[in-house]
Amino acid sequence: MPAPTVVATASGVGLTDVTITVPVEAQAGDLLLVVASTHGTAPLMQPAGWATAEAGLTFGDAPVVQGYACLAWRRVNGADPTTYTWTGGTSSTTAAMLVVRGAIATGSPFDSTSSQINSTVPPIDSCCPAIVTSVADTLIVAGVGVIDNRGLSAWAVTDPGALTEQVEILTVEGLDSASGIATAAKATTGSTGNLTVSLVFSSYVAFLAAVLPVGSVSTQVTKTAATTWDVDTAPTTVVTGSVVTTWDIAGPAVDVPGAASTVRTRYTQEWRVLSGDVATVVPPTPPRDLAAIPATGELALTWDAPADSGGAPIVGYHLSILPDDAAPVTLPPSARNHTIEGLINGTNYTITLTAANASLASDPAEVLAVPAGEWVIGSIGPIVGAPDGWGGNGGANNGRGYYGATEPPPGVTNGAQMGPEYCGVRPVLDAQGRDYTYLRVIDYSHVGQPFIDAKGLVSGTIGLDTITGTLGLEITRPGALVEYIDMVGQVKISAPNVTMRYCRISGREIVGSGKYVIATSDTYPGFNMSYCEIECGLSVSAAIPPYGSYTARYCEVYHCGNDAFKTGKDTLIEFCWTHSLQKAPGGHCDSHQITSGDNAAVRFNRFDMYTGGQDTPSPLLADVANAITIVGHMTGDCSWFAFDDNYGDGCNLIVRAGVESPQTVSRGTFVTYNLFYRRNRFGLRFISGPWANEITPGFNQIFDDSNVWHISGQTYHRQGKAPGRWFYSHYVTEGTPVRNWTASHFEEFIP
The missing domain is CATH 2.60.40.10 (Immunoglobulins)
Structure with a gap:
């Protein structure tokens, strides 16, 4: 069986208390190990649900510097808090955490442990007594809490030899302290030999522990807390089922006043029988x-x-x-x-x-x-999922992308019906008899404060974002619910499965280029956004990037100097409204851009790009937004992308489909497989006309006759040739009012 492995680390510093954020990589069943230390003799109080592997030890005697350290553990159960805090330290306090995967799932995770105090000043080599392993492929974990901030190095035991330092945290807050952990897999059973760790200066506590691999059966688990018994009646070995209990005498006999006879300190060890008629128990298979x-x-x-x-x-x-x-x-x-x-x-x-x-x-x-039910303003309708034959995610329903598609509001048959009645936070507030003043304002007066989400939990921090040059809200708690907030700045999603709804976020103060109002990443998937109003600005690359497998529903996005939405893997955008887009100097501006990835859907959205009235001259080519949707690969091929039931109007070209756009070819030649444009409707306001790249033969790219002009129902593209190329239906002279357009504008144009 393989030895347990370290999948992530974390650390924290503080004065009397220290908080560690659990790494997002931690999964149910993983083992959390923490070494915590403080400069002073006050014992640290560990969080609820944690167990002690080696009891906290106080080291050093006045006038020698003093400290306290402990080794604690906990299994991840899938519903853990995102942070844990050790409290009650004296001054400078540090803690180091490992996330270990592949350890046994029940009982104590340790084959054996040991610890030692050294208060000599200065110790050159920190020592801890050897431990003896009874199971192969354990993970040897060494920990040190030290009253110094000059570091640890050269971790080693005899077997398996050198240890890899996984995490070390130093601080100069208050007095000094440091905590560190190192590990190595031990393939064989037997003694590790003593631990040595090079220290520059100061007192320490050192720990050694052997973590059992999953599926193993330990012959020795761990010693329990000390107690006493009457030496004259000390039991011999007793066998009870599969557990053998032995009694070891430690230390000299001690006379206890009033006792019937001499008593001694007792330790117990549990032994599991591996042979005979005792059945070996292994984990069950999953439900x-x-x-x-x-x-x-x-x-x-x-x-x-x-x-x-x-x-x-x-x-x-x-x-x-x-x-x-x-x-x-x-x-x-x-x-x-x-x-x-x-x-x-x-x-x-x-x-x-x-x-x-x-x-x-x-x-x-x-x-x-995804739970869903009858639609009302502010809610999400029932799940309808992807159409038959959808092959995104290998054809397996993962609840994301097109598989998360929901039923439109009653009476809605196309994105043309979206707009201010359905999209953004205003219709929700209107339905509740409220206005924008109901929203919780987050501004610069809140910098440095924790963010409390709608569940009343600490879910992030409010600070100054040096990348965007503006106010920053970072969400760090998995599953956080963010609602009814109003802020100018950027929201950064640094936790999985975050939900944001009923919010107004403006990026108008964001500076630089290539920025996002809502910053997602593939490290933290599952972001859900609904009924939010997003104002972009000229420095924003898009309201939201193509990362994090996000879902956006019933959102309003406007004043974009570049793109509104970018889509990537497992993305779903439905029932949204973009409007009032205008290109930043030297930029381009699309309501939607395909970038890369698999299993994405854009459906039932209204893309109003240029939104002048009927008497407003059509915009200049240099100013109008580019495309309602565009294939603009950034990092790789795309597959299984659908653009269905949308409405688009007001740009210099309508659709750039098929092969990727010329401005992105420089990043590499990528192809889109299984690309579908169906039942989309298009308005009248544009300059160059509806145009698209060639649909690429052999890649299952479909742009069929269900795509029509919204006002007339006429087929959007040229007839009689498929796969083929469709062209401008007409030209519009720049500055000609829309009301002067005639029926001839619907005639097919053949260059």
Whole structure:
């Protein structure tokens, strides 16, 4: 079996308290290990739900510098908070964290542990007693808490030898302290040999621990807290089932007044029998056929029992959901269904379900689902999903991209009906009898404060963003709910599965180029945005970038100097309205740009780019926005992209489809496979006319006759040749009022 591995690290510094943010890489079943230390003898209080691997130890005697350190652990259960805080330190306090994957899932994760204090000043080589492993492929973890800020180096034991330093945190806040952790896999059983760590100066506590790999059975778990017993009646080895308990005498005999006889300190060790008639228990396989049926504000789950119980009866199931809009639950072994209530319509949820026998838990079964119900202003309609034959994400419904598509509002048949009645925060406020003054304003007076989300939880920070030169709100709590805020600046999404709704965000103060009003990234997928009003500005590359597998519904985006939306992998944009776009100097401006990725859909949107009235002269070619939609690859090929049921008007060209645009070819020659333009409608206001690149033969690119002029219903492109090329239907003289256009503008133009 492979040794456990370190998948992420974190650290924190403080004065009397220290907080660590759990890395986003942490998954249910992972092991969190923390070394925390403080400059002073006050014991640190660990957060709820944490266990002590080696009890906190105070080191140093006056006048020698003094300190305190501890080694603690916790398993991730899928519904953990995003931060943990150790409290009660004396002065300078530090903590270092590892996220370990592949450790055993139940009981103590350690084969053995040890610790040692050294208060000599200065120690050149920190030492900790050897530990003896009884299982192969353990992960040796060494930790040090030191009252100094000049660093640690040269971590080593005899077996497996040199250790890799994973995390080290130093501070000069108050007095000095440091915490560090190093690891290495130990392939064989037996002694590690003593730990050595090079220190520059000061006192320390050192720890050694061996983390058991998943599926292993330990012959020794860990020693328990000290107690006493009567030496004359000390038990011999007692066998009870598969556990053997032995009693080890440590230290000299101590006379206790009033005792019947001499007593000694006692330690216990647990031993698991590996042979004989005791069955070996392994983790069960995951629950089968986990499925979710969405309804208004809830998900109804069903599943079947694991195919293999792991050699012992199933004792229950553990269910968790992200975002954490519902608490995790433990269900009895007979359970085959459960309904999760109190969820947010239109939000992508990840549900995990594990099965457990008496000793071990299974790997999780997982399903993604989106609750939805009857549409009203401010809500999301029922899920309708992708059309038959959709091949995005390999044909597997992951709840994102086109698979997350929802039913339009009653009576809506095309994006032409979108606009101020449906999109942005204003229709929500109007329906509630409120106005913009109801929104919570975030401004420069809030810099340095934590951000409290709609669930009342600390979910991020408010600061000055040096990249955009403006106010910055960074969301760092997975599953945060951000609603009813009003700010000028940038929102940065640094956590997965964040939901933002009913907000007004302006990027008009953002400076530079290539910036975004809502900054997402592929590191933190699953961002959901609905009923938000987004003002861009001339320095903004787009309201939102093509990263993070985001979903945008019922949003209003305007005053864009460049693009409104960019799409990438697993993106869905539906029922949105863009308007009043104008090119930044030297730039271009598209309502939508395909960049790269798989399984994306843009549907039922209204793209009003130039929005002058009928008596307003049509804009100059240099000023008008470019395209309603454009293939503009940035990083790679695209596949399974749909542009369906949209309305577009007011640009110098309508659609650039098929092969990528000339300005992006310089990034590399990329191709779009399985590209669909269906049931789109187009208005009259443009200059160069409706135009598109050639549809590329052999790549399943479809632009069919369901695309029409909105006012007349006439087919949008040239007839009688497919695959082919369609051209301008007419030219409009710059400055000619729209009201002077005649029916001849609908005639086919053949160059």
